[in-house]
Each structure stands twice: as C-alpha cells, then as structure tokens.
Amino acid sequence: MDDVIINATGTDLVKLWYIRNRKLSFRRFQNRSWIFVSGSDYDLDFLSGQLDCTDLYDYSEHTGKNVYGEVKGLKIHAKPSGISDLILAVENIGMGRKFSIYNADVNPILRFMSERDLEFFSIESPYHHDPPVDSVYIGGRAHLGSPSEIMIDGRVYGAVNSLSLSDVADAIMDNVIIIYDNKDRFFEKILRMITYRGYSIPAIRGITGSTYESYGQIHYNNPRIAISGRIAIESGSFAYSECGLPGLVEISRMSSLPITTASTVTTGTAVSSMEESHAIKNGILIPLYKDDHEQAKCSLTLTETDRGGMVLQPEPGIYRDVYEIDFSSMYPSIMVNYNLSPETITGNGDFEVPGTPYRITGRKQGFLSDALRHLLEKRLFYKSIKHMDTVYGNRDAALKWMLLTSFGYTGYKNAKFGKIEVHEAITSLGRWALATAINIARDHGFEVIHGIVDSLWIRGTGSIDRVLEDIERKTRIGIVVDGHYRWIAFMPARSGLGALNRYVGLRDDGTFKVRGIELRRRDVPGICIKFQAEALDILRKCNTTAEIWARRKEIKDLENLYMKSLRKMPRENFRMGVHVTRRLEEYRVNNLQKKLLEVSGRAGYEINAGDTVDAVVVSRKGGIVDPGDQYDEVDLEFYRKFLLRAFEPIDFIVSSCGTGTESITLRAFYS
Amino acid sequence: MEILSARIQKMSQIMRSEDIDLISSMMLKGRKHAHEISYSGLDTEFGFILSILLEMEKELKRIRESMDG
Secondary structure, three states: OOOEEEEEEOOOEEEEEEEEOOEEEEEEEEOOEEEEEEOOHHHHHHHHHHHHHHOOOOEEEEEEEEOOEEEEEEEEEEOHHHHHHHHHHHHHHOOOOOOEEEOOOOOHHHHHHHHOOOOOOOOOOOOOOOOOOOEEEEEEEEEOOEEEEEEEOOEEEOOOOHHHHHHHHHHHHHOOEEEEOOHHHHHHHHHHHHHHOOOOOOOEEEEOOEEEEEOOEEEEEOOEEEEOOOEEEEOOOHHHHHHHHHHHHHHHHHHOOOHHHHHHOOHHHHHHHHHHHHHHHOOEOOEOOOOOOOOOOOHHHHHHHOOOOOEEOOOOEEEEEEEEEEEOOHHHHHHHHOOOOOOOEEOOOOEEOOOOOOEEOOOOOOHHHHHHHHHHHHHHHHHHHHHHOHHHHHHHHHHHHHHHHHHHHOOOOOOOOOOHHHHHHHHHHHHHHHHHHHHHHHHOOEEEEEEEOOEEEEEEOOOHHHHHHHHHHHHOOOEEEEEEEEEEEEEEOOOOOEEEEEEEEEEOOOOEEEEOOHHHOOOOOHHHHHHHHHHHHHHOOOOOHHHHHHOHHHHHHHHHHHHHHHHHOOHHHHOEEEEOOOOHHHOOOOOHHHHHHHHHHHHOOOOOOOOEEEEEEEEOOOOEEEOOOOOOOOOHHHHHHHHHHHHHHHHHHHHHOOOOOOOOOHHHHHO | OHHHHHHHHHHHOOOOHHHHHHHHHHHHHHHOOHHHHHHHOOOHHHHHHHHHHHHHHHHHHHHHHHHHO
16 A cells, blocks of 8 residues: 555645554655735836845746636745745735735645645545544543543543553554544543653643634634644544544545644635635635625615525425425535636626526636536535445535535635625525426426425425426436425424424334424433434324324323423433523523523533533522532423423324324414 | 514504404414515515415415305
8 A cells, every 4th residue: 555645734844644554654845835926017016126125035927827817926935934924025015905915825734735736545446445544532521520531442441540541641652543522621631640640642732722603603612632743633623523534534635634624624614725725736826815896786686686595484284295305415516517606707608697687607617616526526426325334424424514615605705716796696596496496396296395495395196206307407406305204294483384494204214304393402401302202203103194193192191201200300311401602701691501600610610602511400590500410409390391392393293183184284283 | 574573563562452363363474475575576565465465365265165165
C-alpha cells in the first residue's frame, strides 16, 4: 500500500502526516504563497511603485480569471504567515476601495493540498474503506462535573484511579486518532490527573469552548484539546456525532481540510472550502470580499422571488395506503442540472426560471454547478449503496449534510461564490418542481395529502412507477419512493389546522416514521417517550383503521396504567433535557432553566449557554430542579401534565379511526 | 396572514360571545389555504376571503349531498 496523507499541520512549513501499514511518518515542505490584486491601471501602477519602495515582496503582472472572466492585476508573493500584513498594506494603499484582492484568506493547508492536487485519506475506489489508522475512543461519565467512570473503546473502568488513568495514557501513546468526550471538560480533567500522576503523554493544548447561534438555536461547542503528534477529535462535534469517523474522513477528503479542522468547522464551511479547493485546482481566483451585490429590483419582484420552499397543509386525520415520494437532493440537483451559478444568471439566458425574471445561460459551465457536481454524484452513489456497509452510510450522511448547506450558502452574505439571485432561482425552481409533481400525481389518479419542499405524500390507485418516471422526465430531478405506509396520521396543530411536521406513519416493514411528537424530543421526560413507544408497539400490529379502533381499550388501559403507576416509576424515567440558552443573570423569569443554573451553581457544576442538561423537576412551584441525585422526590403534578400531553397524539390516531371512514376532520375529533 | 389573524383576534375580543365562536371558525377557514395563497402570490386579504368562501362552498356541498342522500 502507498503512503496516504491523513493530516497536515503548519503554515510556512507544512508538515504532511503519512500513514503506511498503520505506521505514521512525517515530511516537511516549504510553503510559499501569493495574492492577486486587480484594479485600474493607474492604481496598479501606484501599488507596484509602493511595493518597489518596500522591497519586501516579489510581484509580477499577471492575468488571472475569476468566475466572470479574465482580470488583469499583480501577483504578489509572500509567506502564508505574512499574508494578513500584506492585505492590510494593500488595503491601506488602495484606501479600502480601489483594489479587488483575491486568494488572500484561503486556509494555507487547503491551498497547499489543492495547488498540488493532493487529497487527504485518498482511496482508489469509492468502494474501498479508508486507510487503516489506529484510533481510540476515550469517554466516560461524570457526576456533576467530576469524572466518575472511564471508558476506553467500550471497556468500562468503574473508577478513576491509577489503573484507568495509566490505560488512558497508554491509549493516547499507542494511537494516532484520539476521539475524546470533553463534555463538562471531562477529558481535560482526566488529562490533568494523568499529568499530575506523572504518566507520560505528548504535549497538550486546550482550546476554550464557545456558545454560538445557528438557525435560531443556541449551541455550545465543548472545549477542545490539541495533542501533539496526534489527531484529536472531540466526540461532541457536529460532524463526528452525525457521521462518525468515516463521515468525518469523507468531509476531510472532499473539502481538503485537515480532519481536525473538518471536525470543528460547520458543514457550511466544509462546502465553502470544497468550492475554494475546486477554484484553486481550476485556476479560478477566490475573492477576499465578495462583490456580488443583490441586483436592484422592484418590490413586486422582491415579494415574488424572495420566498422559500413550497408546503401544503395536510388535513389532520389518518390515511391508508400512502406513498411518500422524495426528490433526491432537490436543491443541489437543481443547481447542478440547471447550471445555476452567479455568472450564469443573466438577463438574456436560454432558460427562464419559472416565477422569476431571471434567465440562465447554458452556453457556459457554471462554477458553482461544476463544483457541486462531484459532491452530488458521490452522495447519490453512496445513498444507493449505504445499506451494504455502515462506512458507506456514514459517508452518505456526511455528503448529505454538505449538500444541504451548499444551497443555504448561496444566499449567505459572506459566501465566496454565492449570490442572492441564485438562491432565489433555486427555491423558485424547487416550488415549480413540487407543483409539477403534484399535477403529474393527480393526472395518474393520485390524491396529494401533504407536501413539504421536496417530499409529497400521495395515495391512489395509479402506477407509482409511472408517476416517478414522468416527474423525473419533466423536472430533470431524481425522485424516489421514500416509503409506503399502511397508514399515516397527520396531527393537528394547536391552531386546529394540520401541522406540517407532526405525523406518525406505519411502514410496510412494520417500522414507524415519527416526526414532531414527544417520542422524538429530548426535552420531555422519559416516561412520555416510554409511553408513546409502548403505545406505538400496540398500533404496530394494526393494518387498518378498523384494527386500530379495535385496540382502543388496550391504549386506554395503557394510559391508565401509566397514570396510576406514575408514583412508582424509577426516578430515571423523570429525567428530561433542559436546554440552557443564556447565562444565569440574563434570565428574567423564574423558569426551569434559571432554577437549574441556580442549583448547579450552588453545587459548583458549570453549565454553559447552549448546554442541554438532564435533570429531574423536584418541585416546579418551589423551583427545585435536580441535575444529580440530591433529591428523592419528583413533582408528580408537573409530570402528570406532560404525560397527558403525550397521550394526545396517540388518542388522536385512535379517535381518527372511530367514524368508519378513512379520515375524519378535526371538528369530528374535538366534538 | 398572521397579522390579519391577529387583528381579527383583537376585533373578536370586544364582540358578542355568540359571534366569537363564528369568527374563530371563519378564521380557521381563512387560514386553511394559506400555503396555496402564498404559492400563487395572491393578495393575502383576498386569499383569506377566498379561502373562507371555498370552505363555505365545501360545507354547502356536503349539506346538499346529505340532503339529497
């Protein structure tokens, strides 16, 4: 087996990490870099004069190309570590507006790899597994922040003592990839104990945690640890927790980012890096500051185009024999198949984007569509074979996340290759595709029950294969049957209208697809989840609405049993995830979060904004929330309300079957 | 649509109790086709009224059918 690059570190001197037959070796390379500056001839003359005066930088006149075409300017050479100073100097000389600067803020490792056409974790065939690298998982349990149990690759040590700490030190020394759990600074504390006891481990460096907001939700990034000569990955990182190590490796492979960086950045940054890598490989300049302003448009055009995906509201009730059909990677497919890119959206293109004044030209390959093509094709490939191997499943999950964010990035103000008109064209084509699919399904004798952006729930007697064929032919986007349900119940929202994302469906293979009810939530007590799981187990045997109705007594008995035995339930069943979104002093009302922070603060247990902590509500009125095992009591009244709420969706399913018709309206349910 | 609903809700606060039930039912009817209205780009107020008329027409149809049956 050849040497495979698994990591790279450094800036001016890049150290490549090679693996061969599980043996790690390093090679060092000088890394030189350059930036490209364009502007008017007069301003460029002035800049070159200034550079001549300093004699610090080599430069040459050069013609480069950005996504729109050729640009003339100066190519100024510098060490990667000195580029930020160079940018500052050029900006000052140009008074911040005279020059366009390119290739200035690209990750030096990404640039080094892309310029030399190198790849991390290179594999010859997409079927191949990743090159074997010794890796270990180090985790454990903590009680109110103090490590109480250690786990090394599944082996559990019941105590934190010399034996377990020495084994952790050995695991760090013997492996290349260290996956560690650092929630509540667990791993950091373990490492501190190891060094205190004098066990030998490589040099370590701590990186502080941070709170951030994403899509309206507050999250917390656990503090990270860098271990010299090792690849250290925090197990709570989004990429690792969603896609595992093979998925993380795939992100590193696709984005040209070192695996440790890939584990810490968002998938959006990974896609952005992949686009930058594609640009470098194809000699396209990457702007430092994007200059693609939104075009001026009238308010009517703005309201017409500035919209998201299309949704249909389901009529609450239960439906039998329902197909769920999904467009495969709808938005990325639109970008690739319709050649959507900032430079291909023109006023005089060949193809008119439905519902917008935009036209797309097909004469020139778009940069964005070209950059995403490989990602899309690879994802569709792994999606088709993911059942064969978990590694393929992990890779599919990683690529799916990258594709999901690739669309959002087109509308992001800082995206290097994004443009708001591209974003609008994508959503517009998405709405058109879903509307087209609805019409085709109807023409083939299907009734559309529900639809969300790229999925449709339909029922009828026509040929589903013909429906899919026609939709794919007309829209040029792949579409597949995601599931066939014996029955599916769409729940009502509090307003009384059908909820978009709250449903329970029983598939042909006896498994459920559940969305939006307590069973899927972390912020509800275990008793609710347990009840709904047991109730669905009863309903699993039912193929028809009549059979569900016939089991109503069993459901009622189960509900009564839970209500009666609430007092005797084990305490663990009352734990619920409490998500803290701010610091203690920022809470104005005495809610659960505030009480939890107060109790934890008194116990010396640190909770950060963005953390979710499992806790038991001891007394809601008294404001006692217990994240540990300090109290024996629980607030039964509080949990009774939760339980009653957990009964509602199950009751709705059963009640919907009571009229003898296949679906009933909400009015009938409430009357 | 939400602004419109909020205003009607406010209006219902000072209405007679027998009217409140009816206005709630009408609001539900008006919002039932919010997504189709949004897709079409129709004026929201017009879409709201159209949605109520459509639902009333459906109710009438059901009544006619039950009477015929």
